[in-house]
Amino acid sequence: MNYQIELRHFIYFLAVAEELHYRKAAEKLFISQPGLSTQIKQMEEILATQLFVRDKKKVSLTPAGEFLKKEVEFILNHLDQTKKQVKLIGDGQLGEVRIGFLGSAMQNVVPNLLLGLKEKYPTVHTTLEELSNRAQINAILADRLDLGFVRLSRVPKGLDVKPVFEDTFSLVLPEDHPLDEDGFNNINQVANEDFILFSQDYSPMYYDTVLSICEDSGFVPHVSHKSVHAQTIFKLVENRLGIAIVPTTLQYGFQMKVKFIEMKKIKQRAVLSMVWKTDNRNPALQKCMDLLMKL
Amino acid sequence: MNYQIELRHFIYFLAVAEELHYRKAAEKLFISQPGLSTQIKQMEEILATQLFVRDKKKVSLTPAGEFLKKEVEFILNHLDQTKKQVKLIGDGQLGEVRIGFLGSAMQNVVPNLLLGLKEKYPTVHTTLEELSNRAQINAILADRLDLGFVRLSRVPKGLDVKPVFEDTFSLVLPEDHPLDEDGFNNINQVANEDFILFSQDYSPMYYDTVLSICEDSGFVPHVSHKSVHAQTIFKLVENRLGIAIVPTTLQYGFQMKVKFIEMKKIKQRAVLSMVWKTDNRNPALQKCMDLLMKL
DNA sequence: AATAATCAATAAGTATGAATTATCAAATAG
DNA sequence: CTATTTGATAATTCATACTTATTGATTATT
Numbered sequence: 001m002n003y004q005i006e007l008r009h010f011i012y013f014l015a016v017a018e019e020l021h022y023r024k025a026a027e028k029l030f031i032s033q034p035g036l037s038t039q040i041k042q043m044e045e046i047l048a049t050q051l052f053v054r055d056k057k058k059v060s061l062t063p064a065g066e067f068l069k070k071e072v073e074f075i076l077n078h079l080d081q082t083k084k085q086v087k088l089i090g091d092g093q094l095g096e097v098r099i100g101f102l103g104s105a106m107q108n109v110v111p112n113l114l115l116g117l118k119e120k121y122p123t124v125h126t127t128l129e130e131l132s133n134r135a136q137i138n139a140i141l142a143d144r145l146d147l148g149f150v151r152l153s154r155v156p157k158g159l160d161v162k163p164v165f166e167d168t169f170s171l172v173l174p175e176d177h178p179l180d181e182d183g184f185n186n187i188n189q190v191a192n193e194d195f196i197l198f199s200q201d202y203s204p205m206y207y208d209t210v211l212s213i214c215e216d217s218g219f220v221p222h223v224s225h226k227s228v229h230a231q232t233i234f235k236l237v238e239n240r241l242g243i244a245i246v247p248t249t250l251q252y253g254f255q256m257k258v259k260f261i262e263m264k265k266i267k268q269r270a271v272l273s274m275v276w277k278t279d280n281r282n283p284a285l286q287k288c289m290d291l292l293m294k295l
Numbered sequence: 296m297n298y299q300i301e302l303r304h305f306i307y308f309l310a311v312a313e314e315l316h317y318r319k320a321a322e323k324l325f326i327s328q329p330g331l332s333t334q335i336k337q338m339e340e341i342l343a344t345q346l347f348v349r350d351k352k353k354v355s356l357t358p359a360g361e362f363l364k365k366e367v368e369f370i371l372n373h374l375d376q377t378k379k380q381v382k383l384i385g386d387g388q389l390g391e392v393r394i395g396f397l398g399s400a401m402q403n404v405v406p407n408l409l410l411g412l413k414e415k416y417p418t419v420h421t422t423l424e425e426l427s428n429r430a431q432i433n434a435i436l437a438d439r440l441d442l443g444f445v446r447l448s449r450v451p452k453g454l455d456v457k458p459v460f461e462d463t464f465s466l467v468l469p470e471d472h473p474l475d476e477d478g479f480n481n482i483n484q485v486a487n488e489d490f491i492l493f494s495q496d497y498s499p500m501y502y503d504t505v506l507s508i509c510e511d512s513g514f515v516p517h518v519s520h521k522s523v524h525a526q527t528i529f530k531l532v533e534n535r536l537g538i539a540i541v542p543t544t545l546q547y548g549f550q551m552k553v554k555f556i557e558m559k560k561i562k563q564r565a566v567l568s569m570v571w572k573t574d575n576r577n578p579a580l581q582k583c584m585d586l587l588m589k590l
Numbered sequence: 591a592a593t594a595a596t597c598a599a600t601a602a603g604t605a606t607g608a609a610t611t612a613t614c615a616a617a618t619a620g
Numbered sequence: 621c622t623a624t625t626t627g628a629t630a631a632t633t634c635a636t637a638c639t640t641a642t643t644g645a646t647t648a649t650t
Contacts, residue, residue, distance in 0.1 A: 005378070006301045008637090022598060035638050037599060047378060049385030053576055056646060057597065062576050064385040071377045075370065082366045083300070083342060090344030090359035281369060283362075303608090317627055330609050332628060351617060352626060 007079070009043045010072045012036055016052065017069045020059045070142075077143040085282070094123040095284030100136040101128065101149040102203070103230055105272055107249045109165050110149060116291045124284045132202050132228065140277055146285045148275040151205050160278050164292060167270040169213065170251065171261040172237050172244040184261050187245075188217040194224035194242035202228040209268050210245050216266070234258050302374070304338045305367045307331055311347065312364045315354045383418075387578030391420045395431040396444040397498070398525055400567050402544040404460045405444060411586045419579045427497050427523065435572055441580045443570040446500050455573050459587060462565040464508065465546065466556040467532050467539040479556050482540075483512040489519035489537035497523040504563050505540050511561070529553050541565075 015025040016036065026033040044051050051065035061069060085095050097117075101110050110128070117124055131139065136148035140159060155161050171187065173179060179189060191214070200207040214221045224242045227233050233244050234256040247270035251260040274292065276285065310320040311331065321328040339346050346360035356364060383389040392412075396405050405423070412419055426434065431443035435454060450456050466482065468474060474484060486509075495502040509516045519537045522528050528539050529551040542565035546555040569587065571580065 003636095004302065005374075006303065007299065008301065023596085031637090032639060033598075034600075034640085039637080041599085047381050047385075049381050051381075054598065055574070059598085060576075062385065063390055063578060064381045067384050068377065068381050071373075071380075075373065075377070078370065079300075082363070082370070085366075086342050086344050086346075086359045086363050089362050090342075090357065281366065298607090318625090326608090327610060328627075329611085329629080334608080336628085349627065354627085 003046055005046050012039050014072050016040060017061055073142050096125040097284045097288050098127045098146045100131040100139060100145045103130055104247055104250050105149040107252050121287050124287055146280060146282050149272055150275055151203050151272060153205050155275055158278055159275050161273045161275050163271050163273045165272040167247040167249050169245050169263050169270060170248040172246055172258050174237055174240050175257050175259055181261050186217055188219055190243055191219040195221040196225040196233050196236050196242040196244045197223055199226040199228050213266055213268050298341055300341050307334050309367050311335060312356055387582045389418045390579035392579050392583050393422045393441045395424050395426040395434055395440045398425055399542050399545050400444040402547050416582050441577050444567055445570055446498050446567060448500050450570055453573055454570050456568045456570050458566050458568045460567040462542040462544050464540050464558050464565060465543040467541055467553050469532055469535050470552050470554055476556050481512055483514055485538055486514040490516040491520040491528050491531050491537040491539045492518055494521040494523050508561055508563050
């Protein structure tokens with residue numbers, strides 16, 4: 001009766017919480033269903049809290065179980081990371097920083113950071129992953145990521161943000177569009193065109209900012225297409241399906257038949273920020289941060 | 296050989312890391328020294344990293360062990376905290392109740408509930424949303440809402456209802472209307488006026504009740520406008536576009552140039568009920584309900 | 591309505607491995 | 621040189637996580 005919680009319990013719990021089905025979860029874990037049942041039951045006894053509701057043919061999480069699921073995900077990820085770090089330190093390496101970034105950050109900030117890291121701390125390993133704003137936030141909260149590069153104004157509690165790069169916005173037009181850099185004065189010159197923008201839920205801050213740019217010029221843009229890939233947006237512009245407004249640095253790194261008109265006069269800026277968990281325990285992240293402060 | 300790390304390992308490791316002495320650590324853990332030795336050794340094998348240096352009569356931590364010690368302290372503390380929180384959530388002491396309400400419930404019942412909750416269970420958070428009857432029912436069925444305040448006589452299967460507040464109806468007239476509180480006797484005095492009512496599909500029960508009030512006085516009202524907002528209704532009355540019949544408590548909380556005549560004699564009442572899903576498992580909702588029963 | 595299928599829980603037995611005791615080898619102290 | 625202390629082995633015991641077999645409850649099928 002006086003058992004202790006073990007990691008095994010957590011792993012089993014997570015499987016059931018994900019599958020919401022004992023037999024399937026047991027299969028995934030390569031154990032028998034009765035064994036899984038008793039372990040989960042034992043876990044509930046240890047915690048003196050019901051974690052699952054076994055209703056008519058349906059298994060679901062209680063609020064306590066819902067909470068525990070998030071925590072267990074965090075703990076198991078953190079543990080995984082710790083194991084790797086211990087191994088690296090044991091092998092004389094310093095550690096690993098797991099970095100996530102938006103596609104539009106790949107042009108300047110991230111490469112510079114990587115070069116700097118490689119030079120100053122050659123034993124710090126990095127893993128890189130291109131992820132959406134939201135995916136980065138979730139990964140950082142779950143301790144699957146140490147550092148993210150996002151375009152967000154607000155982040156959940158427990159995370160820190162710091163702007164690292166400000167970019168102007170540019171108008172993206174088909175190459176044969178009548179408007180050019182000299183002729184351009186105000187964005188209301190293209191108020192009647194169709195607009196192609198990054199999706200709202202891919203980058204809400206970008207979306208709001210673009211709308212506010214148009215609003216300042218006194219019109220509401222007609223948005224004909226939304227995308228999560230810069231490449232797609234450029235392709236659509238190229239094929240005259242609309243025009244776009246994107247951060248200026250996106251003009252580098254793509255081979256596209258479109259022209260960029262940088263709108264230096266407008267006050268809005270595309271702000272790239274780095275995000276990390278306030279209480280991140282990765283010592284290698286510190287090295288990383290020190291470097292970024294000097295960039 | 297293919298063992299898994301378990302929390303037991305961490306607890307043992309921490310004891311040795313603190314005592315730097317196997318026998319003493321074993322004593323502290325109430326296990327035998329050989330058992331401890333093998334477990335630590337196994338741990339080192341799993342992590343493929345040496346954690347302790349056993350030198351002539353001295354046990355000390357390797358850098359990797361030093362790092363792991365900090366992490367294990369963190370993990371075990373975090374785990375302790377998590378266990379406590381899970382228990383609290385399971386006991387309904389911590390958590391969130393998602394409440395929906397009709398605009399007309401904001402005057403008395405809902406504020407009282409919130410005050411009571413805040414006082415008795417300060418750790419229970421609430422989210423509030425003003426929604427129509429139907430929207431609340433749908434949200435509760437879809438588990439986006441825990442508790443609703445509606446004016447309905449019947450609700451779908453699987454939901455429970457309980458009346459929480461009974462209100463008289465009031466006649467709403469323009470300020471300069473010839474009829475006043477003293478002169479008022481029966482609603483058929485205004486039988487020939489235009490009526491402005493809440494929409495039927497916004498609150499069918501309200502609509503039916505108002506019609507039955509008129510029926511009891513022997514006339515069928517001519518309904519000139521319907522609205523879903525009390526504010527709109529009052530504005531229309533103010534501009535002499537008709538008169539209205541609404542729950543009496545709606546006279547508080549709005550700044551309007553209209554006069555209310557409370558019809559105490561008529562038997563119909565505007566009944567506000569709370570609705571919730573019968574098998575809602577949110578423990579915080581239970582606390583909420585207990586409180587409402589006493590109100 | 592009867593049957594089959596599917597689910598999680600229970601019961602009983604097995605086997606893995608964490609614990610024990612007993613012992614050892616190495617190092618230090620007296 | 622012994623006596624004592626250290627952590628590591630060896631052999632054994634025992635707790636318990638796991639297995640298979642089964643049940644009871646519910647749903648789907650005919």
